[in-house]
Amino acid sequence: MDIRQLGANLQEVRDRKPLVHNITNVVVTNFTANGLLALGASPVMAYARQEVAEIAGIAGALVLNIGTLNEVEVEAMKLAGRAANERGVPVVLDPVGAGASAYRTETARSLLDELDIAIVRGNAAEAANLIGRDWTIRGVDAGAGGGDVAELARQAALKLGCVVAITGETDYVSDGRRTAAVRGGDALLTRVTGAGCLLSSVIGAYAAVVPDPLEAAVAALAAYSAAAELAAARAGKQGPGSFQIAFLDLLWSVSPSDVERLGKVEVVEG
């Protein structure tokens, strides 16, 4: 894992403008599309079983988000996921609320069973639930000691057979062998709905242009954190509304050198 690549990876996203197919929840569609456009990627939302395979097959990445799932949408996710797998298009899964209802937990697991998922991004409680581990949920975020979350990411990656990114105050990314910590960002992100969902789609944009999914996830997290820090400095005192708008502005203007300067990536293992 070459963490000096952070800036170059951002530039690669901007240069190649990857098409990111999102099957995501109704709360965050607009923010997700605007965030991807601001970053320089090209979002497409398509849900109908008549077209998802066709769209996923030409995309650079497919992002599946179960935030407001229903059975029709889950069927579409599987059709899109199979098409993506056949064409070698990386698939990112955001298991929103796994553990909050049995239906979400089971759906997330069945997507992991039936599809070849490249990267899972969620909070610690969601990741723990996916692998059948108890995890105390404390508020919206789910945290215990940092060391534990790193270990959870490693175990989840091993058990799920993919890269797992667990985000929180510190983010941990692991492929089971290599584990990295990404620090930074801003607490106001927890007051913006869809901040995690958009992050999963940004990881998708990176995965479309960076072959190593661990490197893609780490670079995406570092850029996201840098944009959040700069947005908080610009508008954080005003509140979460102004912060959200400044964050979209910063996804557009954050530079590769900003990301290299502000990136706080540490190799925990591997």
Add this chain to the structure above:
Amino acid sequence: MDIRQLGANLQEVRDRKPLVHNITNVVVTNFTANGLLALGASPVMAYARQEVAEIAGIAGALVLNIGTLNEVEVEAMKLAGRAANERGVPVVLDPVGAGASAYRTETARSLLDELDIAIVRGNAAEAANLIGRDWTIRGVDAGAGGGDVAELARQAALKLGCVVAITGETDYVSDGRRTAAVRGGDALLTRVTGAGCLLSSVIGAYAAVVPDPLEAAVAALAAYSAAAELAAARAGKQGPGSFQIAFLDLLWSVSPSDVERLGKVEVVEG
């Protein structure tokens, strides 16, 4: 009704961060979630019949909004509503567009028939339609003399057997016995889509922590009006886009003492 409680009630929402389950329309999901997060509550949107009872059962309040209803969603509302009723979770109904189509009027009435609704929030035309009274609709808002709206709120509360909050230039809240008027706010709220819908969800957040539904609704309206006034002072001259963002900022920063200072609550009766 102790209107001096307005500030304390806001603090209670912030301290307890109630989980508010929203089954709401596709236009306002994002704004509703961001408004609740800004205020300090914890929003969850879940629509699938496989999970709504489970989610509603652990929520502090359930908010049903028929703004873009369909038969699948109405079924989910009833499943969620029954689970909420069984667990004593207060249910808020926003009968968006009751009267604009027969389907909306009938659906709103069937929800009121089949569920134990704690609070209805709508405009005067919607409230009048729910109880089968004619009401001249003038533009988006629905208004005649102030006295009439207070009386309409009282009659609707008696007929529907719950608290009714009718919002407009002046808001009226009644449980059939006690009626209060809440003044303030800003006309720019009528240029922000979902301002009424988010208000219904904010009433849900208050109902989760304030046992008396009349007091909950009045306190929510007072906080909402105070935030709107402060937002208009900060950004109203720029237009409804900037006002909307400032309003989210103010839901985050409005203080209990702001609400007590700006709150214009008058007991009309009771």
Add this chain to the structure above:
Amino acid sequence: MDIRQLGANLQEVRDRKPLVHNITNVVVTNFTANGLLALGASPVMAYARQEVAEIAGIAGALVLNIGTLNEVEVEAMKLAGRAANERGVPVVLDPVGAGASAYRTETARSLLDELDIAIVRGNAAEAANLIGRDWTIRGVDAGAGGGDVAELARQAALKLGCVVAITGETDYVSDGRRTAAVRGGDALLTRVTGAGCLLSSVIGAYAAVVPDPLEAAVAALAAYSAAAELAAARAGKQGPGSFQIAFLDLLWSVSPSDVERLGKVEVVEG
């Protein structure tokens, strides 16, 4: 075509506050409603087959947008479209992604076959696909020489039997006999999701109050471009988030004289 009418047409929208019924995609519902409210129109979103005919029948215009279509929604579009046709309510079609999947292309064509569409608004690739012409897509926008797009608009209008507005760096509007070019706007619009979708709905608002659909479309494009230029001057340097908010502000504050002063409308033919 009297292009001096641009300012008067905007005033007409503000004075008459037309009800615009949108059956649109889940990504842009909120932005569309806020944009129409800012402009002074009255948006309504309704999707259920039980009510769409009733709502469309009382609307000033109906806007159909296939951005996240599915079979249930397409059925609702046809029900609403037939009701609008029977009542003489103008129908605007936004064929989002026609050409991106077979399902979208076929659906857009079937809506054009079965309904009397007054105005189609799309990019050059979408318009070309609707009439079975090859068109090289270059990125999000679709462009070749300006002259070609004007000719494409004319041919599409003749073949589809309605007004066709093709938007891009320069917009072209044709009814097959008369063709106009509208210049201006700002490239940041391409970084705001739903900028094209909202434009289709704004065209709907104009079509509700301006009898000639060509004049309605041209006046809507001119007002939209003027608002975008003023928004870019106010907030463009900050980025697409701030631009989006300023654009909503400007849809509210752009004046008839701004539109006449900034409007760059040229009659290409007719």
